[in-house]
Amino acid sequence: MYNKGSCQCGAIAFEFEGPYFLTFCHCKICQKIHGSAFAPFLHAESKTFQWLQGEDLLSYFNSSSYLRRTFCSKCGSNMPIVSHELNHIAVPASVMDTFVEQQPVAHFYTSSKASWFCINDDAMQYETVPPGGIGEVYERVKNAP
Ligand SMILES: [Zn+2]
Numbered sequence: 001m002y003n004k005g006s007c008q009c010g011a012i013a014f015e016f017e018g019p020y021f022l023t024f025c026h027c028k029i030c031q032k033i034h035g036s037a038f039a040p041f042l043h044a045e046s047k048t049f050q051w052l053q054g055e056d057l058l059s060y061f062n063s064s065s066y067l068r069r070t071f072c073s074k075c076g077s078n079m080p081i082v083s084h085e086l087n088h089i090a091v092p093a094s095v096m097d098t099f100v101e102q103q104p105v106a107h108f109y110t111s112s113k114a115s116w117f118c119i120n121d122d123a124m125q126y127e128t129v130p131p132g133g134i135g136e137v138y139e140r141v142k143n144a145p
């Protein structure tokens with residue numbers, strides 16, 4: 001099944017196929033960039049990801065040496081982080097147009113969680129990132145009962 005999303009002004013649209021899982025990132029960079037308590041991201045493999053339109057309107061910001069954030073240069077909506085090198089995408093869940101049927105499976109960077117936000121679900125919590133990287137979450141989700 002194809003999952004589709006777009007920016008607020010509609011200039012940029014994308015799709016990707018297959019399963020994903022949802023995490024909330026509470027790091028300070030995500031808080032600033034998303035203007036929110038945390039950033040909800042859908043994680044999936046990058047191989048089926050494609051921009052449907054407006055790729056030339058993307059702006060980029062490298063928040064670390066390996067993490068290239070993207071946003072619409074017209075409306076400022078956060079767009080997917082795509083790494084074909086790592087075969088991984090992180091898609092802001094709130095720009096999806098198709099229904100997101102999942103609940104969050106993990107919280108990252110709870111050590112910098114906004115003081116005014118209260119986590120009230122039973123998803124896994126990591127003070128920073130999982131020691132085994134995002135792959136560790138993949139495995140735990142896959143093997144969950
Ligand atoms: Zn836009």
Ligand SMILES: [Zn+2]
Nearest residue numbers: 025026027030
């Ligand atoms: Zn973050």
